[in-house]
Amino acid sequence: xxxxSGHPVRGGVGYALAAAALFGASTPFAKLLVGGxxxxxxxxxxxxxxxxxxxxxxxxxxxxxxxxxxxxPLRRAELPWLGGAVAFGGVVAPVLLMxxxxxxxxxxxxxxxxxEGVLTALLxxxxxxxxxxxxxxxxxxxxxxxxxxxxxxxxxxxxxxWGPLAVAxxxxxxxxxxxLTRKVSAGDPVQIAAIKGLVAGxxxxxxxxxxxxxxxxxxxxxxxxxxxxxxxxxxxxxFVLALRxxxxxxxxxxxxxxxxxxxxISLPLLGDRPTVAFFLAAALMGVGVWLHLTERHDHDHxxxxxxxxxxxxxxxxxxxGHGPNDPPGEPHSHPHDHPPMRHAxxxxxxxxxxxxx
Numbered sequence: 001x002x003x004x005s006g007h008p009v010r011g012g013v014g015y016a017l018a019a020a021a022l023f024g025a026s027t028p029f030a031k032l033l034v035g036g037x038x039x040x041x042x043x044x045x046x047x048x049x050x051x052x053x054x055x056x057x058x059x060x061x062x063x064x065x066x067x068x069x070x071x072x073p074l075r076r077a078e079l080p081w082l083g084g085a086v087a088f089g090g091v092v093a094p095v096l097l098m099x100x101x102x103x104x105x106x107x108x109x110x111x112x113x114x115x116e117g118v119l120t121a122l123l124x125x126x127x128x129x130x131x132x133x134x135x136x137x138x139x140x141x142x143x144x145x146x147x148x149x150x151x152x153x154x155x156x157x158x159x160x161x162w163g164p165l166a167v168a169x170x171x172x173x174x175x176x177x178x179x180l181t182r183k184v185s186a187g188d189p190v191q192i193a194a195i196k197g198l199v200a201g202x203x204x205x206x207x208x209x210x211x212x213x214x215x216x217x218x219x220x221x222x223x224x225x226x227x228x229x230x231x232x233x234x235x236x237x238x239f240v241l242a243l244r245x246x247x248x249x250x251x252x253x254x255x256x257x258x259x260x261x262x263x264x265i266s267l268p269l270l271g272d273r274p275t276v277a278f279f280l281a282a283a284l285m286g287v288g289v290w291l292h293l294t295e296r297h298d299h300d301h302x303x304x305x306x307x308x309x310x311x312x313x314x315x316x317x318x319x320x321g322h323g324p325n326d327p328p329g330e331p332h333s334h335p336h337d338h339p340p341m342r343h344a345x346x347x348x349x350x351x352x353x354x355x356x357x
Contacts, residue, residue, distance in 0.1 A: 012245025013293075016254035019238035024261030026231020027109060028269050031101050033224060038213035039102055042224065043094035044204030049228030051197025054190050054237070070331045071188035074195075081183035082192065089177025090200025094232075096170035104163030105266075108278065111259045112167045114285045115147040119175035120252030128179050130249050135291055142288030143256060146281040175252070181240060182248045189240035193233050201228075253292035256285065307337045 026046075034042055074082065101109055118140045124130040147168075184192060215221070242251040260282070267274060313331050320337060 012242045012251070013254060015238045016242035016246060016251050017257060019235045019242060020255045020258035021261050022235040022238070023231050023255070024113075024258030025265055026227050026235070027101070027113070027259075027262035028266035029223075029227045029231070030098065031109070031266065032269075033220065033227070034098055034101050037216050037220065037224070038208050038211075039098035040095050040204055040211070041208035041213040041215070043098045044201045044206075044208055045221065045224035046201070046228035046232055047090055047094060047197045048201030048205060049197075049225030050233030050236070051194050051199075051201050053225065053229035054194035054197060054233045058190055058194065070327075071190070072186055074184060074187040074191060078184040078187060081180050082195065085177045085180040085184070086196045086199050088173045088180070090196045091203050093170040093173035093177065094200070095204060096166045096173065100163045100166030100170060102163070104167060109163070109167050109262075111263050111278070111281055111285060112147055112164055113171060113259045113262070114143050114256045114288075115168055116171035116174050116178075117252040117256035118144050118147070119172050120178045121249035123175050123179045124182075124248040124252070128182075128248065130247055132249060133295075135295055136249065136253070139253060139288040139291030142284050142291065144288075146284035146288070149277050149281040149284065178239075178243075178252055179248050182243045185240050185243040189237045192240055193236040196236065197228070197233055250292065250295075253289065256289050256292075259285070302340070302342045305337070305340050307335065 030042065030046065037045070097109075104112075121132070121136070121140050125132050181192070209215075216224075239251065239255065242254065246254065263278075263282070
């Protein structure tokens with residue numbers, strides 16, 4: 001990863017942490033809403049708030065005279081990947097999460113969401129062949145151990161594990177979503193998040209209404225829209241930007257700080273009482289996240305020739321020429337070629353560093 005203009009490594013970390021903070025904060029507020037709104041309907045309203053808000057933002061940019069976005073539009077070949085991401089992350093996952101929240105303390109559910117990072121990494125490593133090392137594996141092992149402690153806190157009584165299992169199912173669906181979203185991360189992140197919000201929200205609201213769910217009052221609808229826009233829409237936009245610079249597994253690891261934000265808010269907001277298991281799980285997960293935050297990946301590597309389109313500045317990896325129709329100014333987006341290159345510098349498996357090890 002280049003350390004020249006734009007500082008993509010540090011920028012990717014910042015995007016991931018900001019996405020985590022927004023999503024983590026949304027969990028306890030969703031817990032407040034789930035008591036008065038059908039879980040499936042709530043999931044749909046959160047995503048609709050996200051999709052409508054981001055669409056309005058993009059439309060506002062057009063009305064203000066912005067001629068061309070600095071981001072690349074989605075291509076037809078990317079639509080199947082986005083469709084899969086919407087199905088898993090926008091339809092299945094939020095329904096499972098809202099169902100799990102109805103039967104689980106918000107502080108516990110918030111920390112349990114760390115499992116998403118582990119499952120994301122496992123899929124990235126063993127299915128999508130993203131590189132990893134011992135430090136990353138140890139960090140994921142610590143996070144997994146924390147999730148196990150938290151899951152067993154409810155005991156074996158009937159229904160005691162249903163809430164945690166539903167939240168874990170949501171994590172698995174989001175892990176699939178994260179790996180599929182990486183396939184389209186070169187595209188406009190606002191467009192990606194808006195499409196996911198509109199499609200997933202419409203589907204879930206339709207399912208809920210068909211099942212007899214009642215639409216809540218105006219103030220509750222507004223609260224759903226605000227929580228959805230911040231915790232799902234803006235968060236996902238930042239998450240896509242992080243995927244570009246960090247790769248799927250590392251972005252998932254940084255995103256693992258989200259549950260700590262949710263837990264910190266839920267304890268005073270909802271009056272949840274932390275237990276010994278809660279603190280033990282938090283310590284284990286904290287160690288795992290720290291191992292990822294302190295990683296440094298630096299070695300001599302080769303870039304093969306490639307052609308693609310994404311938002312970029314003219315850094316070490318973008319020293320190409322421009323034609324008369326290419327947009328001026330930076331950052332900008334246009335199809336461009338990368339010649340073969342060999343060098344060494346700190347990097348993560350971003351858009352330009354998906355080489356073998």
